[in-house]
Amino acid sequence: MxxxxxxxxxxxxxxxxxxxxxxxxxxxxxxxxxxxxVVAVQRTPMGGRRPFRFGFEAKEMLGRTPGNIEAIxxxxxxxxxxxxxxxxxxxxxxxxxxxxxxxxxxxxxxxxxxxxxxxxxxxxxxxxxxxxxxxxxxxxxxxxAAIGAGLPITEPSGNMIVDIGGGTTEVAVISLSGIVYAKSLRIGGNKLDESIINYLKKNHNFLVGEQTAENIKIQIGDALPVGDPMEMDIRGRDLIAGIPRTMHLNSLQVNEALAEPLQSIIDTIKEVLEQTPPELSADIVERGIVLTGGGALLRNLDLYIQEGTGLPASVCDNPEYxxxxxxxxxxxxxxxxxxxxxxxxx
Ligand SMILES: Nc1ncnc2c1ncn2[C@@H]1O[C@H](COP(=O)(O)OP(=O)(O)OP(=O)(O)O)[C@@H](O)[C@H]1O
Ligand SMILES: [Mg+2]
The missing domain is CATH 3.30.420.40 (ATPase, nucleotide binding domain)
Structure with missing residues (x-):
């Protein structure tokens, strides 16, 4: 009552x-x-922290803060x-x-x-x-994620969900409202951004920040290049001359930068499949793998996973939700x- x-x-x-x-x-x-x-905090003279911006307003400050402010x-x-x-x-x-x-x-x-x-x-x-x-x-x-993607989770049949977020990728097999087997990989969109930063540093002596790396990934990132390469101009710092510079980058280069973390997602999916009881595996072969999370928006990720695992894969509608x-x-x-x-x- x-x-x-x-x-x-x-x-x-x-x-x-x-x-x-x-x-x-x-x-x-x-x-x-x-x-x-994201939370932006102001350092107080006494050594304390005062949070003063959250969400969008705080994210804008990432990598752009003066000494007494930090975006965390x-x-x-x-x-x-x-x-x-x-x-x-x-x-x-x-x-x-x-x-x-x-x-x-x-x-x-x-x-x-x-x-x-x-x-x-x-x-x-x-x-x-x-x-x-x-x-x-x-x-x-x-x-x-499985409920949100509309999978029939309460039925006695196997559903495989791969949720690719910023920090983690979670691979799970679900049946009868329970997780039969799951593995969480501490690799997600952030790691992809990091890989782009490292690639540019190592191969082009070019330094970009996290936000730029994420923009590159969203604009021209491609898990499985099939059509014409995409291109963009990026801004960063030339590590040899030490000055700001603009550089031309294409999607094939970004694809090379992303190869390692993407491969580890395939490896994790395969590990989970190996641990899945055969009846449920058979269901997954038939129904395919469903991708969710913001990371699932990476261009051609479904095709890449399909190729890497030999199973059908699809991105659910609005995977970030x-x-x-x-x-x-x-x-x-x-x-x-x-x-x-x-x-x-x-
Ligand atoms: N169009 C896009 N292409 C590629 N990646 C994208 C795209 N849009 C968003 N992302 C990435 O999706 C990630 C965020 O996804 P999501 O919001 O699902 O993560 P999260 O739920 O916060 O993280 P976690 O589940 O790991 O805690 C970020 O790394 C972001 O860069
Ligand atoms: Mg998430």
Whole structure:
């Protein structure tokens, strides 16, 4: 009875707390925000830190801050690296979602990478409680991604999901609302950016920042070049002359830069397939691999995975929203919530 009353006034939230991006979903409304997981802090003379910008505004500052300001990504490899700032960032997103109309503390469901440690889970729960949640549920990212991608997860058949985020790539086989086998690889979009930076440094004595590397990846990155190469001019610093310079880059060069991290994604998919019970493997051969996460937007990644594994692969619609939409769906369907959530606290 009270639960029902509560639900009338509360604004329950689903949060995809990602290494690169945090998305929030309000029950009955859908996705209400989609911003980078970045916090800008000001160093105080006493040695403290004062967070003063979050999300987009903070991301703009990455690599561009003067001495007393720092732009920090509080999550690394899919898990909380800076507890205090993660909590502050959650407070920001929760307040933003509710636009100060909260009557009751919200019930929050947050997704976490599959197979994170007890300590890492507790950090997520504590930061959500600290940020004002009444009750916290955790759901594993691949499960959320599979629900969001519309896979029939409650049926007794094997579904393979590959969620490629900023910090991690999670490969999982799901059947009967459970994860049969999963592997989390600490390689994602950030690693691809890093590989571009290293490639340019090593082969062209050319230094670019993280943001430029990400732009290169998004604009001309290609997992499996098939058509005409794409080109772009990039700005950075000539490491020999020590001065800013513009350089011409094409998609074949970027493809070469991305080869190693992309290969490790294929290797992980193969490892998971080797561990999958034969009946479920047969289902996967038939249904194919479904790709989710922002990283799945890399050009021709589906073809590359298809070629590398010999199995059909496809990117779901709006892959960057799959996890938050799946988490939101669990929030809206109490039966699903009970079936798929990991822990509940509060
Ligand atoms: N068009 C694109 N092409 C290639 N990569 C892209 C594109 N758009 C976004 N990305 C990459 O997707 C990544 C972010 O994906 P996503 O938002 O799913 O990550 P996340 O959920 O924050 O991270 P994680 O799940 O690892 O914690 C970034 O590395 C970003 O550069
Ligand atoms: Mg993610």
């Amino acid at each position: 009270f639960d029902w009353l509560y639900s009338l006034f509360s604004n329950d939230l689903a949060i995809d707390l990602g290494t690169a991006t945090t998305l929030t979903f309000v029950k009955g409304k859908g996705i209400v925000s989609h911003e980078p997981s 990504k509080p999550l690394k490899d899919g898990v909380i690296a800076d507890f205090e700032l993660t909590e502050k960032m959650l407070v920001y997103f929760i307040n933003k979602a509710h636009q100060r109309r909260t009557l009751v503390k919200p019930r929050i469901i947050i997704c976490v990478p599959a197979g994170i440690t007890e300590v890492e889970r507790k950090a997520v729960i504590d930061s959500a409680l600290g940020a004002g949640a009444r009750e916290v549920y955790l759901i594993e990212e691949p499960m959320a 799959a996890v938050v939409l799946g988490t939101g769906k669990a929030l809206e369907e109490i039966r699903l919530l009970k079936e798929v959530t990991l822990v509940r606290q509060g």
